[in-house]
Amino acid sequence: MDRETRLKRLYFRSAHRGSKESDLILGPFAEAHLPLMDETALLEYEAFLEENDNDIWDWVSGKSVPEDGRYHELINRLKENI
Numbered sequence: 001m002d003r004e005t006r007l008k009r010l011y012f013r014s015a016h017r018g019s020k021e022s023d024l025i026l027g028p029f030a031e032a033h034l035p036l037m038d039e040t041a042l043l044e045y046e047a048f049l050e051e052n053d054n055d056i057w058d059w060v061s062g063k064s065v066p067e068d069g070r071y072h073e074l075i076n077r078l079k080e081n082i
Helices: 004-015 020-036 041-049 053-061 072-080
Strands: none
Touching: 004 020, 004 053, 020 041, 020 053, 020 072, 041 072, 053 072
Protein backbone atom coordinates (compact mmCIF):
# COMPACT_ATOMS: atom_id res chain seq x y z
CA MET A 1 0.00 0.00 0.00
CA ASP A 2 1.22 3.49 -0.71
CA ARG A 3 2.36 5.78 2.10
CA GLU A 4 -0.64 8.12 1.92
CA THR A 5 -3.12 5.26 2.32
CA ARG A 6 -1.06 3.78 5.13
CA LEU A 7 -1.01 7.09 7.01
CA LYS A 8 -4.77 7.52 6.58
CA ARG A 9 -5.37 4.04 8.00
CA LEU A 10 -3.05 4.66 10.92
CA TYR A 11 -4.71 7.98 11.65
CA PHE A 12 -8.15 6.36 11.58
CA ARG A 13 -6.99 3.56 13.90
CA SER A 14 -5.52 6.17 16.23
CA ALA A 15 -8.60 8.37 16.40
CA HIS A 16 -11.18 5.56 16.60
CA ARG A 17 -9.88 3.24 19.28
CA GLY A 18 -13.04 2.51 21.21
CA SER A 19 -12.08 4.38 24.36
CA LYS A 20 -12.44 8.14 24.44
CA GLU A 21 -9.19 8.56 26.37
CA SER A 22 -7.18 6.72 23.72
CA ASP A 23 -8.92 8.61 20.93
CA LEU A 24 -8.02 11.92 22.57
CA ILE A 25 -4.39 10.95 23.09
CA LEU A 26 -3.61 9.05 19.90
CA GLY A 27 -5.73 11.00 17.39
CA PRO A 28 -4.02 14.38 17.78
CA PHE A 29 -0.62 12.70 18.12
CA ALA A 30 -1.14 10.81 14.86
CA GLU A 31 -2.29 13.94 13.05
CA ALA A 32 0.81 15.85 14.15
CA HIS A 33 3.47 13.15 13.95
CA LEU A 34 2.57 10.46 11.42
CA PRO A 35 3.58 12.51 8.36
CA LEU A 36 7.04 13.00 9.88
CA MET A 37 7.69 9.36 10.79
CA ASP A 38 10.14 7.22 8.85
CA GLU A 39 9.54 3.54 8.10
CA THR A 40 11.03 2.32 11.40
CA ALA A 41 8.88 4.70 13.44
CA LEU A 42 5.77 3.75 11.48
CA LEU A 43 6.38 0.05 12.13
CA GLU A 44 6.77 0.74 15.85
CA TYR A 45 3.60 2.85 15.88
CA GLU A 46 1.66 0.14 14.05
CA ALA A 47 2.77 -2.38 16.67
CA PHE A 48 1.85 0.08 19.44
CA LEU A 49 -1.68 0.36 18.05
CA GLU A 50 -2.07 -3.39 18.47
CA GLU A 51 -1.68 -2.98 22.24
CA ASN A 52 -4.63 -2.92 24.61
CA ASP A 53 -6.15 0.54 25.24
CA ASN A 54 -5.93 0.04 29.01
CA ASP A 55 -2.22 -0.71 28.74
CA ILE A 56 -1.63 2.32 26.53
CA TRP A 57 -3.48 4.54 29.01
CA ASP A 58 -1.46 3.14 31.92
CA TRP A 59 1.81 3.69 30.06
CA VAL A 60 1.01 7.25 29.01
CA SER A 61 -0.36 8.18 32.44
CA GLY A 62 2.72 6.73 34.14
CA LYS A 63 0.88 4.00 36.07
CA SER A 64 3.08 1.36 34.49
CA VAL A 65 5.64 0.76 31.75
CA PRO A 66 5.71 -1.94 29.09
CA GLU A 67 7.22 -5.08 30.59
CA ASP A 68 9.70 -5.53 27.77
CA GLY A 69 10.76 -1.87 27.74
CA ARG A 70 9.40 -1.29 24.25
CA TYR A 71 7.91 1.99 23.12
CA HIS A 72 9.94 4.12 25.57
CA GLU A 73 10.56 6.97 23.12
CA LEU A 74 7.08 6.75 21.62
CA ILE A 75 5.44 6.96 25.04
CA ASN A 76 7.57 9.98 25.93
CA ARG A 77 6.53 11.69 22.68
CA LEU A 78 2.88 10.92 23.42
CA LYS A 79 3.24 12.45 26.89
CA GLU A 80 4.79 15.59 25.39
CA ASN A 81 1.87 15.87 22.97
CA ILE A 82 -0.80 15.86 25.69
